[in-house]
Amino acid sequence: MSQNPDPNSPPAEAQDTKDRLIEAGMAVFAERGFADAGLREICAQAGANPAAVNYHFGDKQRFYTEVLATCHQRAASHRPVPRIADDPDRPDVVLGRFVRWFLELLLVSSENDYLGRLMAREMVSPSPSLLEMVRRSLLPIKAVLEEILRALLPPDVDDQTLGLCFASTISQCLFYKHNQPVFQAMERIRATGREDERLQAEFPDRNDLDELAEHITRFALAGLRAAGYETDHR
Amino acid sequence: MSQNPDPNSPPAEAQDTKDRLIEAGMAVFAERGFADAGLREICAQAGANPAAVNYHFGDKQRFYTEVLATCHQRAASHRPVPRIADDPDRPDVVLGRFVRWFLELLLVSSENDYLGRLMAREMVSPSPSLLEMVRRSLLPIKAVLEEILRALLPPDVDDQTLGLCFASTISQCLFYKHNQPVFQAMERIRATGREDERLQAEFPDRNDLDELAEHITRFALAGLRAAGYETDHR
DNA sequence: GACCGATTCAAACAGATGTTTCAATCGAGC
DNA sequence: GCTCGATTGAAACATCTGTTTGAATCGGTC
Numbered sequence: 001m002s003q004n005p006d007p008n009s010p011p012a013e014a015q016d017t018k019d020r021l022i023e024a025g026m027a028v029f030a031e032r033g034f035a036d037a038g039l040r041e042i043c044a045q046a047g048a049n050p051a052a053v054n055y056h057f058g059d060k061q062r063f064y065t066e067v068l069a070t071c072h073q074r075a076a077s078h079r080p081v082p083r084i085a086d087d088p089d090r091p092d093v094v095l096g097r098f099v100r101w102f103l104e105l106l107l108v109s110s111e112n113d114y115l116g117r118l119m120a121r122e123m124v125s126p127s128p129s130l131l132e133m134v135r136r137s138l139l140p141i142k143a144v145l146e147e148i149l150r151a152l153l154p155p156d157v158d159d160q161t162l163g164l165c166f167a168s169t170i171s172q173c174l175f176y177k178h179n180q181p182v183f184q185a186m187e188r189i190r191a192t193g194r195e196d197e198r199l200q201a202e203f204p205d206r207n208d209l210d211e212l213a214e215h216i217t218r219f220a221l222a223g224l225r226a227a228g229y230e231t232d233h234r
Numbered sequence: 235m236s237q238n239p240d241p242n243s244p245p246a247e248a249q250d251t252k253d254r255l256i257e258a259g260m261a262v263f264a265e266r267g268f269a270d271a272g273l274r275e276i277c278a279q280a281g282a283n284p285a286a287v288n289y290h291f292g293d294k295q296r297f298y299t300e301v302l303a304t305c306h307q308r309a310a311s312h313r314p315v316p317r318i319a320d321d322p323d324r325p326d327v328v329l330g331r332f333v334r335w336f337l338e339l340l341l342v343s344s345e346n347d348y349l350g351r352l353m354a355r356e357m358v359s360p361s362p363s364l365l366e367m368v369r370r371s372l373l374p375i376k377a378v379l380e381e382i383l384r385a386l387l388p389p390d391v392d393d394q395t396l397g398l399c400f401a402s403t404i405s406q407c408l409f410y411k412h413n414q415p416v417f418q419a420m421e422r423i424r425a426t427g428r429e430d431e432r433l434q435a436e437f438p439d440r441n442d443l444d445e446l447a448e449h450i451t452r453f454a455l456a457g458l459r460a461a462g463y464e465t466d467h468r
Numbered sequence: 469g470a471c472c473g474a475t476t477c478a479a480a481c482a483g484a485t486g487t488t489t490c491a492a493t494c495g496a497g498c
Numbered sequence: 499g500c501t502c503g504a505t506t507g508a509a510a511c512a513t514c515t516g517t518t519t520g521a522a523t524c525g526g527t528c
Contacts, residue, residue, distance in 0.1 A: 171408070218461060
């Protein structure tokens with residue numbers, strides 16, 4: 001259990017394999033989810049022995065926890081969240097930035113940033129780490145978006161309406177991540193018969209993302225006005 | 235492989251176990267998903283032997299396919315879909331009915347109707363049967379909703395805008411199904427410290443569902459106006 | 469150069485899964 | 499009443515999983 005007691009003498013290669021395991025773990029866990037990801041596949045991708053996981057982390061669960069923690073630390077520095085304080089007079093613009101930011105977090109693959117994909121996985125098929133992930137990543141995001149929404153809603157909105165508006169906004173973004181298998185299936189159906197063209201056009205290219213973010217923002221802004229108006233005159 | 239050649243002499247008990255297996259399969263598959271559902275658990279719940287699955291259906295995959303098929307047939311008769319033809323002059327009212335219907339399909343447990351829950355499972359963690367489920371259940375639902383949306387959008391909307399509006403509407407409903415684990419986690423966090431009260435209030439009671447449907451409908455109607463307006467003047 | 473702790477590796481382990489086997493059982497028809 | 503095909507059941511099977519074992523290896527220290 002206890003590592004090298006002398007912090008000045010790192011075994012060099014030891015830290016290496018640990019890091020390689022975490023790196024490979026992020027990739028495979030993000031793609032397959034906690035349950036479906038096999039330690040043997042991760043270890044193969046890391047060039048390590050299956051026993052290394054248990055040696056360095058104890059067991060699969062604690063290994064996964066450490067992967068999530070690393071991912072969280074790393075993502076905090078990448079792509080900072082757009083906040084209402086960035087542009088206090090234009091909450092509508094900030095909402096647009098937030099939507100764009102969140103879509104990118106979920107949909108755009110980056111070699112270094114797996115947090116969005118791991119979050120999405122954890123949301124729909126939870127592991128024992130869900131609770132900590134909610135506390136650490138999801139709730140802060142929720143707080144930021146609700147701050148933006150408050151600026152767009154009447155000043156006296158009740159918490160329930162705020163929560164509903166939060167759901168209506170964030171759900172539109174999550175939709176495109178959670179239902180990727182369905183999109184692919186629909187594409188395959190639509191392409192039945194005509195074998196030509198690209199069968200599967202790597203879903204969100206830059207243009208798609210821009211249009212998506214623009215539509216969601218416009219849709220949400222109108223919805224928010226309606227929700228806030230109704231609340232005022234209830 | 236070949237069953238009893240004489241259709242007038244059902245082996246009585248044989249059809250029984252087959253039906254019991256399908257019944258138990260619907261319940262367990264809906265709760266655990268295709269991969270996580272164990273045949274032994276299903277068979278125990280059906281009072282049958284694990285070998286019965288392979289005898290009657292061939293293998294787990296074909297068994298699951300048959301469960302989905304039965305579920306589809308059965309659901310077609312239950313809760314019919316609200317259509318634009320029901321009330322052609324009030325597409326806004328029809329949209330409200332559709333939202334309510336879809337939320338109920340996803341969230342309200344019924345002993346006889348597992349289609350919504352199986353659909354939701356299949357969408358986020360697909361099995362080889364996803365393609366057929368999309369073709370059979372999802373695309374028809376999509377067609378019905380798009381028919382309603384067309385009546386609420388300018389008559390000359392392009393397909394892309396229609397698709398985006400479909401996503402923005404349906405995603406709000408799916409959100410509450412797909413993220414149930416997250417809600418429970420948030421509830422547990424919010425209840426930390428104070429042990430009192432019901433820890434987990436069986437999420438969608440009748441009132442919640444009504445409020446939910448009302449909010450989503452209002453939010454979507456406003457969003458649709460905004461999306462349609464923008465399309466007109468692009 | 470011999471020791472020693474930390475680390476790696478191949479192999480085996482225990483448990484669960486879907487599937488198969490084959491004998492026992494049931495039910496109708498001659 | 500017996501026979502034969504359809505059905506059931508207990509057990510074994512093959513394969514996969516995470517995990518453990520114990521010997522081999524490496525790197526630095528006295």
